Amino acid sequence: MPVPTPFHERTSALCTSLLYKEWAGYYAVKSYDTSLEREYFAIRHSAGLLDVTALYKYEVRGRDAGAFLSHVMVKDLRALKPGRVTYLCWCDDDGKVVDDGTVTRLAEERYRVTAAEPSFTWLRRQARGFAVTIEDVSSELGTLALQGPRARDILKDAARGIDMDGLKFFAAAPASIAGVDVHITRTGYTGDLGYEVWVPAHGALAVYDQIMRAGHPHRIEPAGLDALDLTRVEAGFIMNGVDYHSAHQVPLESRKSTPFELGLAWTVQLDREPFIGQAALVAEKQRGPARALVGLVYDWDEYEALFAAIGLGPSVPLGTCRDPVPVYDDGGQVGRASSRAWSPILKKYLALATVQARCAAPGTRLRIEVTVEYERKQIAATVTPTPFFDPPRKKKP
């Protein structure tokens, strides 16, 4: 039975659709409306406010905090400057990805880790010999994601003690909202201009109210996970449990993935002191990954023709489909598309897919399964670099 987040009192009053799902043990709004459309467009055109409290959050403190995290993660975090955030993944000894998330260096000897899955035990188990304390702050911290082109203007109004214009992409800074001490990071899961606000649970409602108040003239909308799931596919962001599976959670070796297979090679720093999975990753890099996670764009003319042939207009789902479908080349099945979404902004049908490495070059024409009128068909889809949608405002000062 899920429990409410610290923002529940507000979000439940706004959630007229009563559409919820369970997310990491919390009630999470799927969409406030019967359709995700308004929330999606708010994220892309004004701002959407999402309760993402269900992320797991850990604080790592102490003299060895940087060294410890560098040992656990694929990246050297001693080099991360205070006030900066980084995205990365972490692996098991075999170099298979356990989870992906962010690490924020809040102070010289204080880091915060976010994770999609409970990671406390895993972190604790690796901490032997390091002068660190690890604290699970998941339930003490509420998290709001404010995403969209107006997010900065809204926080300029809502927050005190922070230079929002100076807060660069993937930077973090303390601030005060409605008298509550918070952290603001310029991060998010939408690929748009956006921020995440880290709030002590006791101040959650005051912070929520203040942001909604400041957002009103900017046409802020509360947004749910369905809209988030659509924007993250446009942004080309993978999801643990959907596009890949944690090495800790799968019964089959073949379901595990290396960072190189997930397109996360850029997060991996191999040439440094030993870290978990290093040897396996060095070997993997030399060998070259067997699979690759790629973006696919459906051939719309073929898609439309499938429907036209039976006298229908092309029909697409609104929102992200997470049931995997096979992907083929001329020789047979070469992989599967794990997230599929029609992008209302791009007017393109997108997918994130894992395919054999030889099929991963941008421009490669593959075939993807489409079911029309209960019949399975195949149409062309082209390997396309991600992000599919990448507005300059995301990173702009």
Place this chain on the structure above:
Amino acid sequence: MTKPSRSSYDAIIVGGGHNGLTCAAYLAKAGRKVLVLERRHIVGGATVSEELYPGFTFSVCSYVVSLLRPHIMRELDLARHGLELIPLDCSFTPLPDGRSLARWGDRERTRREIAAFSPLDAERYPDFGLAMTRLSFFAKHVVDSTAPDPTSLRPRELRKNLRLGKALTGLDHDLRYLNLKLMTMSAADFLDEWFESDVLKASMSVSGIIGTFLGIRSPGTAYVLLHHYLGEIDGAFRAWGFARGGTGSVARAVAAAATALGAEIVTEAPVARIDMDGDRATGVVLENGDQIRARAVISAVDPNRTFLRLVGEDRLDAEFAARIKNYKLRGSSGKVNLALDRLPEFSCRPGDGAHLQGDIAIAPSTDYLEQAYDEAKYGAFSRRPYLNVVIPSTVDPTVAPPGKHVMSIFVQYAPYHLKEGADTWPSRREEFGDTVIDTLAEYCPGLKESILYRQVLTPWDLEQQFGLTEGNIFHGELSLEQLAFLRPAAGWSRYRTPIRSLWMAGSGTHPGGGIMAAPGELCAKTLLASGGV
């Protein structure tokens, strides 16, 4: 103006509206050297956004993106060039008696709203939608290809007609009858066959008359209802919507695509005339006297302006000149744009809910609409006009400062030919504006106090400022006798003209007006296929 970089091009396009730009983009994509000449300081024509009052961006003329062809968005990669569309989710009709009707994307919500007026209509409404959606497949065939020519016996034409015929005969009996009715009936009569609620019929019938000099009881208005559902079969495309940043974003995105493909666009370059050598167009002469040559000249301005001014009647075949002179323009609408200090509040449905985020129709009854037309027939603007109101700032905060709003009011009827003469419009402009505001204020009592700035555009202004002859927003009436193979003149519906190397790409060609971009695209593709450039 900046000078064109060359003295000779493969193609010169006269008029940098969205169709001219689309045509340019497709020609440039095919590797042709293309020059677009625009009279004003910005591109877009009637697809334009301007900051007329500090901080407020007005979609000055056209205000919603209707049926912009999805394949054009994809082929020109308009999203990458900055085009973002925001769908309209609601059609809201306030009534003077305190009731109101809103139709939503949410079917059940719509059913409840209609049921308050007629439980029968509430259940008929989805049936109607399904029938229209099926019929619009037929319409889609027509819109997405060059006009059919039923008079031709050439094999290619016959094949094309056969395909169309198949699309029609593919429909079952009832639908074929329905299609014939749709082509011949008035919007009001057609809706009478389906529905009993006058409020529902009034709010639906207006899509049959927008931009035409016809009333909802005039035969031939029913088929335009189909246009609305054509958007539906584009399905998820949701082609009815606002462009983020205003309608001008469409033109800017197409211009950016065209430029990226190598086309050259020069603004403040009014064309004085089309140069000819015998019966062949050879280039243009600008008002400053500059002469630029091209293998093909493409006019994206209206047929009247193209032939009677840029070419000149004396250089036209008399028969053709007569057809162009008979081509009906007669604008029937005006526009009022407002900068507002706050959101308007409708007394029948207070608050700033989602009903303000779609289009708002002042169309309280079918009699009201027909009476508005009655006045126009005799050369007066409607004392109580049909208004189509949108407040794009409710979903696109880029067009107004935080908390403030822009309101676009499309007004019909405002006949170009006032009884006292079209040139009396300037002296009637503010009176016309007051009529519009008074009409709307009956539903929104606080409206007048919230107005920071007001722009009134009469059909005369549309002609003067945007070059729309007689203020016709569609480059010619979208009535049946001026559509498809008859647009703009029988025998000349395929973008060619009687003048060799002179082509047409504007809304005065098939499939007509609205921000569709189809005429520009189809002209370019036809021209390229002909080998003419």
